[in-house]
Amino acid sequence: MAPHPSGAPTVQGTYETERSFPGASDDERACAASAPPSPARSRGNGAEEEGGGCRGASRKLRTRRGGRSRPKSELALSKQRRSRRKKANDRERNRMHNLNSALDALRGVLPTFPDDAKLTKIETLRFAHNYIWALTQALRIADHSLYGLEAPALPCEELGSQDGGSPGDWGSLYSPVSQAGSLSPAASLEERPGLQAPASPASLRPGALAFSDFL
DNA sequence: TAGGCCATCTGGTCCT
DNA sequence: AGGACCAGATGGCCTA
Numbered sequence: 001m002a003p004h005p006s007g008a009p010t011v012q013g014t015y016e017t018e019r020s021f022p023g024a025s026d027d028e029r030a031c032a033a034s035a036p037p038s039p040a041r042s043r044g045n046g047a048e049e050e051g052g053g054c055r056g057a058s059r060k061l062r063t064r065r066g067g068r069s070r071p072k073s074e075l076a077l078s079k080q081r082r083s084r085r086k087k088a089n090d091r092e093r094n095r096m097h098n099l100n101s102a103l104d105a106l107r108g109v110l111p112t113f114p115d116d117a118k119l120t121k122i123e124t125l126r127f128a129h130n131y132i133w134a135l136t137q138a139l140r141i142a143d144h145s146l147y148g149l150e151a152p153a154l155p156c157e158e159l160g161s162q163d164g165g166s167p168g169d170w171g172s173l174y175s176p177v178s179q180a181g182s183l184s185p186a187a188s189l190e191e192r193p194g195l196q197a198p199a200s201p202a203s204l205r206p207g208a209l210a211f212s213d214f215l
Numbered sequence: 216t217a218g219g220c221c222a223t224c225t226g227g228t229c230c231t
Numbered sequence: 232a233g234g235a236c237c238a239g240a241t242g243g244c245c246t247a
Contacts, residue, residue, distance in 0.1 A: 084233085089224060091234070096222075120220065 107124050110131060119127060 085225075088226095088234085092225085092236090093223070095235075100222095122220090 103121055103124055106128055107119055110119070110124065110127055
């Protein structure tokens with residue numbers, strides 16, 4: 001399930017920055033990328049746009065030339081575009097790295113099992129969503145039991161102890177349960193087959209939940 | 216080999 | 232003008 005068990009290969013970042021399209025100039029690359037999406041688009045072959053296929057770039061060129069600013073030479077424009085693109089790429093790469101860091105932090109506080117299994121991005125988000133929902137339900141039930149008539153059926157402290165704890169305990173504490181008829185934390189989840197809500201509050205008790213229920 | 220996941224590049228759009 | 236954000240495209244890696 002996890003294609004990169006040892007973590008995301010972020011080391012290629014710097015090297016990727018310098019990576020260039022073999023046999024294609026920067027302008028050709030820009031043209032290829034600005035062309036309408038097509039399966040034929042290839043990273044290394046921008047030659048076919050050389051003639052008139054680069055509408056976006058030419059339009060930009062026109063608007064720039066038409067401005068009141070001092071006209072620049074093609075070379076200067078090309079250099080400026082290249083520089084801006086490179087900076088934008090760096091920022092975008094950094095932004096995605098930050099996003100991944102946040103995702104890793106989220107993984108860190110989620111009870112996962114086994115140790116070597118790294119949740120994918122979408123799994124992490126779904127798991128977190130359902131896990132939060134389950135904890136919310138646990139608290140609600142605990143409040144009811146505190147002021148209500150019945151003894152607590154859900155061990156909140158046990159759920160809480162899973163936070164950052166041993167992933168293996170999570171699986172051993174709860175046994176598999178059918179997800180059929182499970183209550184959804186949000187109606188939107190029910191519309192999306194992939195987003196499964198955890199078990200219903202009634203099943204939020206020891207031996208009633210499996211790790212997979214949160215995915 | 217097909218499919219899933221991921222990182223990266225890129226242009227467009229919106230905001231400051 | 233420049234930065235942030237977004238979505239599409241692409242190629243690499245891995246697994247069933």
